[in-house]
Amino acid sequence: xxxxxxxxxxxxxxxxxxxxxxxxxxxxxxxxxxxxxxxxxxxxxxxxxxxxxxxxxxxxxxxxxxxxxxxxxxxxxxxxxxxxxxxxxxxxxxxxxxxxxxxxxxxxxxxxxxxxxxxxxxxxxxxxxxxxxxxxxxxxxxxxxxxxxxxxxxxxxxxxxxxxxxxxxxxxxxxxxxxxxxxxxxxxxxxxxxxxxxxxxxxxxxxxxxxxxxxxxxxxxxxxxxxxxx
Amino acid sequence: xxxxxxxxxxxxxxxxxxxxxxxxxxxxxxxxxxxxxxxxxxxxxxxxxxxxxxxxxxxxxxxxxxxxxxxxxxxxxxxxxxxxxxxxxxxxxxxxxxxxxxxxxxxxxxxxxxxxxxxxxxxxxxxxxxxxxxxxxxxxxxxxxxxxxxxxxxxxxxxxxxxxxxxxxxxxxxxxxxxxxxxxxxxxxxxxxxxxxxxxxxxxxxxxxxxxxxxxxxxxxxxxxxxxxx
Amino acid sequence: xxxxxxxxxxxxxxxxxxxxxxxxxxxxxxxxxxxxxxxxxxxxxxxxxxxxxxxxxxxxxxxxxxxxxxxxxxxxxxxxxxxxxxxxxxxxxxxxxxxxxxxxxxxxxxxxxxxxxxxxxxxxxxxxxxxxxxxxxxxxxxxxxxxxxxxxxxxxxxxxxxxxxxxxxxxxxxxxxxxxxxxxxxxxxxxxxxxxxxxxxxxxxxxxxxxxxxxxxxxxxxxxxxxxxxxxxxxxxxxxxxxxxxxxxxxxxx
Numbered sequence: 001x002x003x004x005x006x007x008x009x010x011x012x013x014x015x016x017x018x019x020x021x022x023x024x025x026x027x028x029x030x031x032x033x034x035x036x037x038x039x040x041x042x043x044x045x046x047x048x049x050x051x052x053x054x055x056x057x058x059x060x061x062x063x064x065x066x067x068x069x070x071x072x073x074x075x076x077x078x079x080x081x082x083x084x085x086x087x088x089x090x091x092x093x094x095x096x097x098x099x100x101x102x103x104x105x106x107x108x109x110x111x112x113x114x115x116x117x118x119x120x121x122x123x124x125x126x127x128x129x130x131x132x133x134x135x136x137x138x139x140x141x142x143x144x145x146x147x148x149x150x151x152x153x154x155x156x157x158x159x160x161x162x163x164x165x166x167x168x169x170x171x172x173x174x175x176x177x178x179x180x181x182x183x184x185x186x187x188x189x190x191x192x193x194x195x196x197x198x199x200x201x202x203x204x205x206x207x208x209x210x211x212x213x214x215x216x217x218x219x220x221x222x223x224x225x226x227x228x229x230x
Numbered sequence: 231x232x233x234x235x236x237x238x239x240x241x242x243x244x245x246x247x248x249x250x251x252x253x254x255x256x257x258x259x260x261x262x263x264x265x266x267x268x269x270x271x272x273x274x275x276x277x278x279x280x281x282x283x284x285x286x287x288x289x290x291x292x293x294x295x296x297x298x299x300x301x302x303x304x305x306x307x308x309x310x311x312x313x314x315x316x317x318x319x320x321x322x323x324x325x326x327x328x329x330x331x332x333x334x335x336x337x338x339x340x341x342x343x344x345x346x347x348x349x350x351x352x353x354x355x356x357x358x359x360x361x362x363x364x365x366x367x368x369x370x371x372x373x374x375x376x377x378x379x380x381x382x383x384x385x386x387x388x389x390x391x392x393x394x395x396x397x398x399x400x401x402x403x404x405x406x407x408x409x410x411x412x413x414x415x416x417x418x419x420x421x422x423x424x425x426x427x428x429x430x431x432x433x434x435x436x437x438x439x440x441x442x443x444x445x446x447x448x449x450x451x452x453x454x455x456x457x458x459x460x
Numbered sequence: 461x462x463x464x465x466x467x468x469x470x471x472x473x474x475x476x477x478x479x480x481x482x483x484x485x486x487x488x489x490x491x492x493x494x495x496x497x498x499x500x501x502x503x504x505x506x507x508x509x510x511x512x513x514x515x516x517x518x519x520x521x522x523x524x525x526x527x528x529x530x531x532x533x534x535x536x537x538x539x540x541x542x543x544x545x546x547x548x549x550x551x552x553x554x555x556x557x558x559x560x561x562x563x564x565x566x567x568x569x570x571x572x573x574x575x576x577x578x579x580x581x582x583x584x585x586x587x588x589x590x591x592x593x594x595x596x597x598x599x600x601x602x603x604x605x606x607x608x609x610x611x612x613x614x615x616x617x618x619x620x621x622x623x624x625x626x627x628x629x630x631x632x633x634x635x636x637x638x639x640x641x642x643x644x645x646x647x648x649x650x651x652x653x654x655x656x657x658x659x660x661x662x663x664x665x666x667x668x669x670x671x672x673x674x675x676x677x678x679x680x681x682x683x684x685x686x687x688x689x690x691x692x693x694x695x696x697x698x699x700x701x702x703x704x705x706x707x708x709x710x711x712x713x714x
Contacts, residue, residue: 015293015311016318018581032318056290063245067578074580081245082577084266088246089579097572099565100471106565122561124554125471125516145402153404165568166575174571176564249579305581 009033009041010049013066013073023072023163026050070162071169104130105139105161110176112156113143119155131155139164239263239271240279243296243303253302256280334360335369335391339403342386343373349385361385369394472520473558475502480555487555490548492531496524527551632671636681636694644695647672 012033016024026046033041050066050073057065064077077085097105100123107122108114119127134140139161145151157170167173242263247254256276263271280303284295293311297304307315334357337349349357364370369391375381387400397403479495480487503517530536530547537545546552639650651668672694675681682697 011291011293011311012314015307015314018294018305019307019315019319021581028318032314036314036317060286060290061241063241064248075248076578076580077245077249079574079577081241082579084242084262085245085249085579087266088262089249097569102565102569102572103561106568107561109568110561110564122554122557123471124473124520124558142404144397151402164575165571166578167571174564174567176560176567178560245579249581251581 007049008037008039009045010053012036013046013049014053017066017073017075020074023070023074023159025072029073067166068168069166070159074163100125101130101133105134105157106176108134108140108155109157109161109170109173113146113154114156115146115148115152115154117152237279237282238267238269239275240283242266243276243279244283247296247303247305250304253299253304255302258302330355330357330360331363335364335387338364338370338385339387339391339400343376343384344386345376345378345382345384347382472499472517473555474562475499475517476520476551477555477559487552490552492524492528492548496521496528499524523551629667629671629674632668633675636668636671636675637696640681640694640696644693647694650694 013029016029016032026043029046030041030043033039033046050068054065056062063081064075066073067076068074103123104119104127107119111118111122116127116131119131131140135142137160138158140155141158143154143156146154161167162169243259246259246262256273259276260271260273263269263276280296280298286292287295294305294307297306330353333353334349337352338344341348341352346357346361349361361370365372368388370385371388373384373386376384391397392399476495476499479485479498480490485491485495499517500521503514503521527547536547539545636650639645672681680697682695
């Protein structure tokens with residue numbers, strides 16, 4: 001086994017990332033190391049030590065890894081242990097984001113900086129409620145004002161959003177497919193089915209289960225028949 | 231190297247103790263393991279796995295150990311790294327504004343020119359300390375004297391404030407009307423609030439509840455670096 | 461009117477996409493007349509439940525009607541090259557753009573799910589060493605929020621005028637939960653008040669329905685479709701099941 005004590009930088013990184021409640025950037029770690037040990041370190045040094053740490057964790061079967069989220073490092077448990085953790089912390093899935101919040105968030109994430117009227121137009125509905133919830137959750141923030149008429153506020157996503165979605169940087173967001181691509185996809189109909197219906201979602205394994213939600217049509221069915229009797 | 235994957239109990243212990251925000255007892259861990267894996271484990275099994283984990287940490291030069299307190303197990307950094315941790319967290323903590331400072335700053339920003347008695351009245355507490363801090367930080371300045379009885383000093387925000395909060399001009403602050411729209415939907419009556427509170431959007435499982443009802447907010451990067459020299 | 465925003469309503473574009481998918485329509489050749497009629501019948505129902513959301517739907521209804529009218533014009537508008545402008549064009553573009561973001565939302569959701577499987581040290585901050593006061597990081601929005609809190613604490617009598625139904629969502633939640641303790645129940649049955657002959661009202665149904673949505677969202681209840689086009693079944697989500705299957709299922713086998 002390598003003598004890890006020989007690398008104070010590695011221990012510094014491990015200690016800080018372990019003890020932090022937010023992502024720590026490589027440059028902050030490099031600066032800290034230089035400050036405490038009087039020994040200059042580069043961002044690349046930090047990156048390479050993080051890689052070494054993760055290799056050590058992997059080899060030793062550690063329950064956690066150092067992840068790169070929101071342009072910083074964060075220690076988190078490995079995915080395959082989720083069942084044990086879910087069981088212990090009794091996490092239920094009731095805290096998932098609703099579809100309308102997720103939709104609003106997607107529009108803001110991809111179109112930022114974006115104004116509320118723009119979001120409303122894309123969704124076809126008033127997004128006041130969703131926007132407020134996203135602001136409250138600190139996934140979205142006000143970036144400033146647009147120069148457009150009325151100088152509306154413009155919105156964008158936060159670092160907390162990146163962190164809570166496990167995204168390294170905004171550039172890493174998966175690109176939405178172009179419309180042509182969507183339409184030319186032979187799976188378009190299945191895709192559409194998956195997007196739009198409850199039954200389609202149930203068996204698409206690569207898609208996350210949808211947050212508890214009722215599609216509008218189900219609502220309509222229930223009420224139509226009822227209000228007829230009423 | 232020992233094959234740690236062979237011991238699900240060890241990984242369970244490591245994952246739970248790592249992620250837990252309170253000490254976890256050996257018997258809770260044994261029960262959890264039995265529950266998830268259908269494989270009974272005793273308190274002694276847990277104790278011996280914890281000892282193994284700590285040996286592994288020691289050998290690998292890890293920055294943390296599992297400590298055994300009366301109430302249970304906790305993971306914590308090793309003593310000798312305290313100076314590094316102190317150095318790091320002192321730096322970051324000093325970059326945060328406390329809630330009382332934020333509150334005071336908000337009132338001054340929106341009500342300026344404003345006197346200290348007015349600020350005190352709105353906040354319901356004495357704002358001496360907060361005001362002094364804000365003056366020190368150059369977020370707030372003395373604009374002059376009021377004509378009111380006693381000719382109290384009047385305060386307002388500085389250009390440094392605008393710059394640090396990424397606001398171009400005072401007009402860019404959200405208007406009270408916009409704040410109302412954002413935060414205070416008039417239709418949001420109590421019933422509705424009660425109905426909707428159930429769908430707590432935030433995945434709160436990883437956030438400790440924050441006193442005072444303020445969600446955690448990320449500082450704009452600008453603020454962090456700027457307040458260094460404040 | 462009891463007002464509540466039904467967060468699960470996805471909005472008019474979603475509804476249109478649903479019609480298109482269900483009838484396997486060509487997005488570029490939408491039968492506007494047919495879709496408009498269906499759309500309007502939906503909106504008339506929606507108005508009874510959720511006036512807030514209905515406004516969005518009514519606006520789209522007016523767009524549909526105006527497209528329908530333009531389609532009937534003998535001489536359609538021409539673009540600068542002299543080609544006929546399809547009155548549906550703008551709507552189609554919006555539908556397609558919306559589809560893209562819906563797909564993007566699903567991708568985000570996958571990321572969120574994966575991230576939720578990875579636990580961080582929840583109160584790392586507290587473990588470190590004593591930090592005297594809880595402090596917050598801030599953005600411009602925080603200022604606004606704080607201000608709003610402070611201003612709302614400055615006394616000013618608030619007046620709410622709400623016409624109350626004789627049923628509360630709270631009561632109806634209890635009613636629903638009691639109704640399904642013994643197993644799967646039909647919504648119609650529950651909404652009739654449980655026993656035949658019991659007088660019921662629209663208010664009763666609507667409030668029960670709102671309570672149902674609420675419980676579905678909380679994953680206490682699950683709704684099953686497919687028994688009959690005029691009804692759906694409601695059942696309790698047992699402890700431990702929560703979150704595993706979809707709360708809403710269309711299960712044709714049953």
